[in-house]
Amino acid sequence: MGINAKDVARLAGVSQSTVSRVFFGGASVTEKTRKKVLAAAEELGYTPNEFARSLITNKTNIIGLVMKGVKNPFYPQVLKEFALEFKKLGYGILFVHTNNYEIEKEDISMLLKYNVAGVIITDAALSLYVTEDFKKNQIPLVLFNRKTEKQDFYSVGTNNMAAGRKIAEYLIAKGCTDMVYISGERNTSTSIEREKGFFDVLEKHQLPYKRYDSDFSYQGGYETTKKVISEGNIPSAFFAANDIMAFGVLDALREHSIAVPEETKVVGFDNIDMANWPTYNLTTWEQPISDMVQETVKYMMSEIEEYTGRTGKVKIPGQLIERKTT
């Protein structure tokens, strides 16, 4: 049942609309009345209801955040940064976990039902009807660390293709001649772009390379590497599309007593905290999470202020972090 404006009005001896005016603005209220209302609200523990406010302003201070892969520590870190940044601006995060590769209809209706001020989608895919629903309702949408060719969105990520190129050049400079790329899920933009940049450079240098399809999971990196080893040709370097797959690569190599970086080298992607743990000490590409979050928040706030529906692809450069696996 809770305390509501009616209770405050009764205790303060004023009308309910006066209470509403004190908290949500509108026609003016005398200072004496304002104080009476605030004292009554304080005594009862009444907090002006955001829902009531949203009926007047037709806006809420909630940002919907859709996420799939919480097993990859990269995403909880992203969640945390968004929560802290939006908190500073008085916004809360409605967290939606989607189990499937594609966002489910029920997830979208929840976001619409709560009249979210904006939506951020991290690692899940979108279908067309989703976009339509958000556009109709003028809800700004950002694809974070994902983009899509098919539809127009605002997306924020790192420059994956340039990173793939830099990693190839770095490994070539280290003397690597034949390389393996372990992909994430094949239909994700991040995995495709990292691969393209990587292979483009190897092709230009006429160096042999091979792709093994995996799934962005530790187990995927581990099993794939066992397969590579069983095929008998250890490449001079592995590039895994994210760090946790690279950890799987390193553990599989360790199990087969293949020395890193002497016999083969390993590079990951993300630079999550664990990449720095002594057991892995992984050379990797740092995704500039803070800058990516800042950029997303900036766009979101400007679209909340005034909706334009503008699209764009923002690519923030990262950097190679050299550690002991290369």
Add this chain to the structure above:
Amino acid sequence: MGINAKDVARLAGVSQSTVSRVFFGGASVTEKTRKKVLAAAEELGYTPNEFARSLITNKTNIIGLVMKGVKNPFYPQVLKEFALEFKKLGYGILFVHTNNYEIEKEDISMLLKYNVAGVIITDAALSLYVTEDFKKNQIPLVLFNRKTEKQDFYSVGTNNMAAGRKIAEYLIAKGCTDMVYISGERNTSTSIEREKGFFDVLEKHQLPYKRYDSDFSYQGGYETTKKVISEGNIPSAFFAANDIMAFGVLDALREHSIAVPEETKVVGFDNIDMANWPTYNLTTWEQPISDMVQETVKYMMSEIEEYTGRTGKVKIPGQLIERKTT
């Protein structure tokens, strides 16, 4: 500004209150009118606004979840399970990240402002005023994986003391004679209870033991173990208050070429996914996350249905998972 009930009313050629009755109940509406309104809503992409509904029912379908330690993979997993369970029931999760040990006042006001149906607090501490605010507003509150002696709450966790006892008995049976406990933050109930159960048994067996204070982080486990090693007395077993500290213990031991489980043994707590990674293969205590989440959801839904403010401490047994570090 988005589609609202007014737009739907205009297109359907009915009054706004008729639209409201179709979506939120109240006085009856003819089937013909209902269909007209639904068709107009469909055409415009209108979703009945949860805020409007909450003004009538004075309830929202939002659960506030307060979390601190997303660096420990245990908590993102907890978040995911809550999100999935509550989604089944039509509830969303308002995610609040608190940076400090104690929940901040602004976090509480956000939860109250959004009129959350209930609050779950995982690894942050509570002060008295927080409880008062929730009680006044009849908002059910659950401490998940935490409890407190000072105030009365409903708490759900595993039986930490019994787990600590079982771990001590297990290590004694394995021939361990002197042991080290690496604590989490000293003022957390989980760390205190695990320690108490563990030391109680060692005392009964008149075996020497020592506590090193740490902080539930990988770095904490790693640095503490380096300190233990530098002091020159390697104990026959380490019990770390969570898995990620145990990983730090194992990496520090590996760096000093101290063989596990031959020269010393290591036990963790939580059984996060990584405990099963070949590089660690950690013996640990499994926290029954799913059962703990189910229990929390059950209490929450019954208190949302009818608020009683009942308190209690639910302890769900876990189990020892034996792997290669013992």
